[in-house]
Amino acid sequence: MSRCRPNLFLSISVIILVFIYSHLAEAFSTSAKQVLLVDYETGETLFEKNADELMSPASMSKIMTVYLAFDALKKGHLKLEDTIAVSEKAWRKGGSRMFLNLDSQVSVADIIRGIIVQSGNDAAIALAEHLEGSEEEFSEMMTLKAKELGLDNSTFKNATGWPDPDHRMTARDLSKLAILTIRNFPNFYSIYSETDFVHNKIKQRNRNPLLYKGMGSDGLKTGHTKAAGYGLTASVERSGRRLILVINGLKSARKRTIESQRIIEWGFRTYTNYKLFSPSNPVVDIDVWLGESKTIPAYLNSELTLTLKRSDKRKMKLSVKYDEPITAPISKGQTLGVLRVEIPGKNSLEYPLISSSNIKQLGPFNRIAAAMNYLIWGSGD
Numbered sequence: 001m002s003r004c005r006p007n008l009f010l011s012i013s014v015i016i017l018v019f020i021y022s023h024l025a026e027a028f029s030t031s032a033k034q035v036l037l038v039d040y041e042t043g044e045t046l047f048e049k050n051a052d053e054l055m056s057p058a059s060m061s062k063i064m065t066v067y068l069a070f071d072a073l074k075k076g077h078l079k080l081e082d083t084i085a086v087s088e089k090a091w092r093k094g095g096s097r098m099f100l101n102l103d104s105q106v107s108v109a110d111i112i113r114g115i116i117v118q119s120g121n122d123a124a125i126a127l128a129e130h131l132e133g134s135e136e137e138f139s140e141m142m143t144l145k146a147k148e149l150g151l152d153n154s155t156f157k158n159a160t161g162w163p164d165p166d167h168r169m170t171a172r173d174l175s176k177l178a179i180l181t182i183r184n185f186p187n188f189y190s191i192y193s194e195t196d197f198v199h200n201k202i203k204q205r206n207r208n209p210l211l212y213k214g215m216g217s218d219g220l221k222t223g224h225t226k227a228a229g230y231g232l233t234a235s236v237e238r239s240g241r242r243l244i245l246v247i248n249g250l251k252s253a254r255k256r257t258i259e260s261q262r263i264i265e266w267g268f269r270t271y272t273n274y275k276l277f278s279p280s281n282p283v284v285d286i287d288v289w290l291g292e293s294k295t296i297p298a299y300l301n302s303e304l305t306l307t308l309k310r311s312d313k314r315k316m317k318l319s320v321k322y323d324e325p326i327t328a329p330i331s332k333g334q335t336l337g338v339l340r341v342e343i344p345g346k347n348s349l350e351y352p353l354i355s356s357s358n359i360k361q362l363g364p365f366n367r368i369a370a371a372m373n374y375l376i377w378g379s380g381d
Helices: 058-075 088-092 108-116 121-132 135-148 171-184 189-193 253-270 364-377
Strands: 014-020 034-039 045-049 083-085 105-107 196-199 202-205 217-225 229-238 241-250 271-277 284-289 295-300 304-309 315-321 335-342 349-355
Touching: 034 171, 034 253, 045 253, 058 108, 058 121, 058 135, 058 171, 058 217, 058 229, 083 108, 083 121, 088 121, 105 108, 108 121, 108 189, 108 196, 121 135, 171 189, 171 217, 171 229, 171 241, 189 217, 229 253, 241 253, 253 271, 295 335
Parallel strands: none
Antiparallel strands: 014 315, 034 045, 034 241, 083 105, 196 202, 217 229, 229 241, 271 304, 284 295, 295 349, 315 335, 335 349
């Protein structure tokens, strides 16, 4: 039978901190058809509109085309100095172009810049044919890679984003892909921030309008077709904090620029990140029963950072829950309890608290002494 005593076999709730928190963004209007703004570090959604609606990504799907190239480079299956032959299919492709010459040999490094900076459909097809033999097979690989990465609502029918009723993504999938690109390919991602590129003596500027606004943008990709409207997947970093925006379905390039700036500025102005605990600092000390040490510090196994709304002054409760005391022996890495995060309007979140060291059980004589002490005085102290 369990007993309730101070500091003994007690399920406790220790209020540690009170913080501001509001998960849902305040009322915010935009003419875009699909929008998603997320914090890169925490994954917190700051604003969304039809984020899971299937849409035509247009050239924003080239982020996946380039992802496969970066992946092949990272694995050593491709080198930047390798050359790619330009087929007639690639050469003839319309829309935005790198202006490749038929039957020319172009380096992988230039092809990638032709896709990222110049949004070249010809470059995307040339890369696809080089990696998988045909654009069709490459498109299948794009879809397979999407599923592998958890982009469950993405299906690709070409390497360019050319209009096709079955070529679809969601804003949420695009945000995930942007985050994975930045995280997985730090050695190559900087190409997305290059503002111009010259091929065949033709200089073209990067079509990402935010790169020229002095707001900390370092990628990723625009998209536009008549059916899709004007879209942008963007990354902006300031003072170590990064926001990812996906926006689509706008009526003009000017509107795309204005709305993208407005939403991103709102995100930085309204939200900030708070680091609550690090793995090196204990959350709480827990009493130990029949151990060589009377207490043990409990830690989180990773840093806990929350994205919080600046203007919301309502409290958020952080509490520790565990059965006290913990009986020895205790192993390093053993789960001791949970840190509970209670947010108004949301389900509670729980994070395991673990031991950072081993604690041996007392020997037989000392265990008997401790038990007698408890029976007499009602405490292990």
